[in-house]
Amino acid sequence: MMIDDLTPAERRVWEAFPRGVSVDFGAAEDGATDDGATDGADGGPGRTVRAAVLRTLLLTAPREEGEVAALKVSGARITGTLDLKYATVDSVVRLSDCRFEEVPDLSGAQLAYLNLTGSVLPGLRSARVRVDGGLRLTRCRFGGPVKLTGAQISGTLFMERAEFAVPDGGEPALRLNQAEVGEELCAPGLRARGEVRLAGARVAGSVNLNDARLDRPDGVALTAETLTAEADVELRRAQVRGRVEMRGARVAGRLDLSYARLAHPGGTALRASSCVVGELWLRGGPRMEGVLNLRRSQIEVLLMEPDVVPAQVRLNDLTYTSLLPHLPAPRRLPMLARDDDGFIPHSYEQLTAAYRRIGDDDAARLVQLAKQRRRRATLPWYGRLWGLVQDATVGYGFRPLRAAVWLLSLLAVGSVAYALHPPEPLKADEAPEFNAVFYTLDLLLPIIDFGQERAYAPEGGGQWLSYVLVITGWILATTVVTGVTRTVSRQ
Structure with missing residues (x-):
């Protein structure tokens, strides 16, 4: 591409790239207003940049000796498809508060750093993308599927207050299955209308979904099967309409659902079966709507308040070392009576062991008495x-x-x-x-x-x-x- 073919807006970007200078189309230039970069991204030719120009810059533009080239653009309207499929880009890419007309394709690309903060996109194709630094999608708004399947991100994945939506609800709104994040997945305040997939993902640090709003009332809102987190998974104050699926997850630290509202009436609200978790916190929020499934999970510290436990639970083969807060046995026993699987002796033995570990033998005897009474209902008439x-x-x-x-x-x-x-x-x-x-x-x-x-x-x-x-x-x-x-x- 020849420089003579560029528009004034594109020329600004072209000349700034070799020196890593920022180009802000939100400033009062080229007929722009001072209303802000996001509004400016809707503007006319004064802030329009073709995706083909950006691709050429990143892949073939000459560098200046002694300068660090970088693509730093704010408030632009980007037309056409930004196609970096399988490309290697060693420059920093920051396209913040921009509006993309077409879905960028970063599938299989290798990037040094990518920042799309505040941008509006119809979707994102980036399966198996590799980012050597961080990936920032803070405050982005996506009108279609975001595909990060198999992505490898050496730094932190930022998605604070990002919004994901799919028009018909058929495809997942966000795919991060099998992704690897070298530091943290930071997404407090995330909004999603459609399924969010984290199945098989590996995160070296914490997964932060505090204050998230996940909406898929007729299906699975969050899929995190076999998720591995080396620190905490936090959904404090999250509001989820739909099923939370975490079967087989491994959380070294705390799985924190404090003050969360989980609702999937007529189905399973939280399935955390076959999990290995350091601490599971279920406290402070309203009663869960739907089934709570903790079958076969291994939990060191189970912090569960009775008021949060739903009307139906599945606790077969659940093991835990400590049960908090310490409450009288009559407050805990109704939970065992709600098990969909019927009389489960193992559940009573676990509760008995938890009381004995803290020296509350009276509570332990009450649990054992309740176990025998529950068992009696399963016997023939002469046994009863x-x-x-x-x-x-x-x-x-x-x-x-x-x-x-x-x-x-x-x-x-x-x-x-x-x-x-x-x-x-x-x-x-x-x-x-x-x-x-x-x-x-x-x-x-x-x-x-x-x-x-x-x-x-x-x-x-x-x-x-x-x-x-x-x-x-x-x-x-x-x-x-x-x-x-x-x-x-x-x-």
Whole structure:
């Protein structure tokens, strides 16, 4: 391309490039106004630059000795397609507050640094792009799909307050699947109407999606399957309409959903199954709308407030070391009862272990009692009947004082009844002196013999009372032994 073919606006860019000088079409030149670069990007020929001119500059323009060439343009209207497919560009590229008429194609390109801050684009094709420095899409507005699949970014990927949208919702609004980011993915305040894909991405630092707004109510809003983050993944105060899919993710630090609003009624709001997470924070926000799926995940610290937990959960094989905040067992148990998979013994054992680690044995016993009661509902009728007996008498061994209360009550009833109506001795000359208390104890305690039971024979009502005392004594003894055995074996 010859310099004589350039428009005045393009000539400014051409002459500034070898020395790395900035060209700002937002300034009051070439018929521009002082209203700002973004408005100026909508203007006429005074700020219009052909994409072919920019391509020629980046790939073939001569450099000046002793100067660092760079393309630094603000407020331009760029016509045509900026085609840098598979190109190698060793100059800094900054096209901020510009308006692109066509979708730039950076597929497979190698760039030193790219800054599109504040620009408006109909989309971006940049699969497998390699950026040796940072990639800045801060405050960009995209009217079509942004494809960064397999991108390799050595520095930080900036997308603060960027907006992504697809007209029909068919394609993902943003594709970062299989991308590699050498530092951080910084996108607080991001807005997306359509799916955001981070599946298989690797981020050496943190993923910051605080205050993000993700909107895809009829499907998956955020796909982060097998995402690997060496630090934190933050969605504090995020608002998501649609499913958050994080199956198999690896987060070395904190997965922070504090004050977030997740809504996918009739479907799964958050699926973080088979994940390995340092800390998972679910606190401060409204109750999640949809299913919470944490199956088979391994979490060191689970900070989960009951008020955030939805009506349906899936917790099978979830393991955690610490559960915060420390709350009474009755506040935690309703969550286990909401499991879609039904009765899951492992969930009760995990909660029991969490209480025992902090020395709250009373709460641990309450959880175990709730486990036995939940299990009872899965048994046949005779199992449920025997379970009711164990529960009423000794609380499945976790309420041993109940046995003492029953024994003392029955002892009192029997002692009074037999003191008022003593039974007749079987052999008057051989029978010991009758004692109503020890006679009742002989009936109640099957392994103790005070010599009273075999020496006297009650009749009528006294005989029926003796049957009740003997049967009740055996039941109490059996349930106490069963409960103690269960407790001892568990310890």
